[in-house]
Amino acid sequence: MTSKTTLNAKNLAALGADRLADLVLELAKGNAGAKRRLRLELASEAGSDDVAREIRKRLGTIARSQSFIDWQGRNAFAADLDMQRRAIVTQVGSLDPAEAFDLIWRFVALANGIYERCDDSTGKVQSVFHEACEDLIDLAEVAAPDPLALADQLLEALADDDYGHYPTLISGLAPILGSEGLQRLKAGIATSEFNLSDNYALRMALEQIADVEGDADAYIAQQSDQARKAPQVAAEIARRLLEAGRIEDAWVAINAPDEKDRGWIPYEWEATRISVMQAMGQTEAARDFMWTCYARSLNPGHLRAWLGGLPDFEDIEAETRAMEHALGFESFTTSLHFLITWPAIEQAAVLITNRAAEIDGHHYELLGPASDALEDRHPLAATLLKRGLIDFALQNSRVKRYRHAARHLRECKNLAVRIDDFAQFETHEAYLDGLKQTHGQKTSFWGAGA
Known part of the structure; x- marks a missing residue:
């Protein structure tokens, strides 16, 4: 039986309305966010007009504010924004979609000013605006604004859009805009006083x-000659031409980047080039290119595509060849990531024991999960990765990592009893003695339970 002191709706309701009201007021003291939430709930009881009035007032206050929102106030501010967003959608939208559409439009318009005065390094505030853009599209479908008026509204907003929110709305609003609205918007952009080469939002809108x-062709026209030689842009152009059935044009586009000056080649460019080659009937050439791409980057997508085109039974031998290539790959970290995620745990263990000197403990986001994945069947390999994490933290005096390094050392001790042969590597006792000799003065590490 649930205790009467358990915090749940039933137990709280038993306190009675008056007692609950007193408690809520007491808890809301000094909490501006809670007070705003309560006002919205009270306004909701009076009707959508009162809710809209409260929201409009709050949005106006936010728009006028010039104070900087640092990391300490960011979460509370993002929560306040999201509360306003949800109130627009649920409390106003359910009764007055047209009013809700106007409010969500005003909400999204706050983005520019807020980004300029907010430390949003975690993306919390941005995510609220991304959701608001989705809400705007949903509300537009219900409110059904006039297509021409909507086009004019978009045009005005695009001119001042520094963060690219409004162009992304166009595809979602296209059914409401219709052909007439899209033409109105396109004509408005073409005759605007802005230089399109300098205005990202307008160019993106086109x-x-x-x-x-x-x-x-209209998409291609927005890309400069220099941009068309960038692998990412070349892939976007080629993909669109391929979808339009213009295979030869797609081949020219995908090969626009200079072969000698491609630098980092994105997967999208490689994958699109393969698609164009296949569309041209160059099946074997496409397969050869898949292997070339895999061999250069160890991208699992290319390997799966390459293996997928092989007859039955041949794929086993081919995968063995691919794993051997990964074991000798120039970057130990890239190879380990590939083998762990493929997954090829046996080969990952071989890689670690053969190339232990190359373990880079800086990559805790890889080495930690990899060591966990290896613990059951390959305790020595798992230990070597944990030692890499420990050594990096201590050698570079990464004090914030000491707690984790101490945990890894305890895990190494537990794994040691399952290792029959340390081969050329130090036993746990010898490794521990070495740590004490070299880093014995780092009391914060040893005090963390190492």
Whole structure:
């Protein structure tokens, strides 16, 4: 039986309305966010007009504010924004979609000013605005604003959009805009006083319109000659031409980047080039390119595609070849990541014991999970990764990592009893003695339970 002191709706309701009201007021003292939530709930009882009035007042206050929101106030501010967003959608939208659409539009318009005065390094505030953009599209479907008026509204907003929120709305709003609204928007951009080469939002809007209309040439027209030689842009252009059935044009586009000056080649460019080659009937050439791409980067997507085109039974021998290539890959870290995620745990253990000197303890986000994955069947390999994490933390005096390093040392002790042969590596006792000799003065590490 649930205790009467358990915090749940039933037990709280038993306190009675008056007692609960007193408690809520007491808890809301000094909490501006809680007070705003209570006012919204009270306004909701009076009707959507009162809720809208409260929200509009709050949005106006936010728009006028110039104070900087640091990391300490960011979470509370993001929560306040999200509360306003949800109230627009649920409390106003359910009764007055047109009013809710106007409010969510005003809400999204706050983004520019807020980003300029907010430390949003975690992306919490940005995520609220991304959700608001989705809400705007949903509310537009219900409110059904006039297409031409919506186009004019978008045009005005795009001119001052420094963060690219409004162009991304175009594809979602396309059914409401219709052909007439899209043409109005496109014409407005073309005749605007802005230099499109300097205005990212307007240029992106034209790209969005081109995609909605399925006009590959219009999309290409927004890209400069220099941009078309960038692998990422070349892939975007080639993909659109391929979808339009213009295979030869797609081949020219995908090969626009200079072979000698491609630098870092994104997976999207490689994958699109493979798709174009296959569309041209160059099956074997496409397969050869898959292997070349895998061999250069150890990208599992390319390897799966390459193995997938092989007859039955041949894929086992081919995968063995691929794993051998990974074991000798130049970057130990890249190889380990590939083998752990493929997964090829046996080969990962071989890699670690063969190339232990290359373990880079800086990559805790890889070495930690990898050591956990190896513990059951390969305790020595798991130990070597944990030692890499410990050594990096101590050698570089990463004090914030000492607590984790101490935990890894305890884990190494537990694993040691399962290792029959340390081979050329130090036993746990010898490794521990070495740590004490070299880092014995680092009391914060030893005090963390190492």
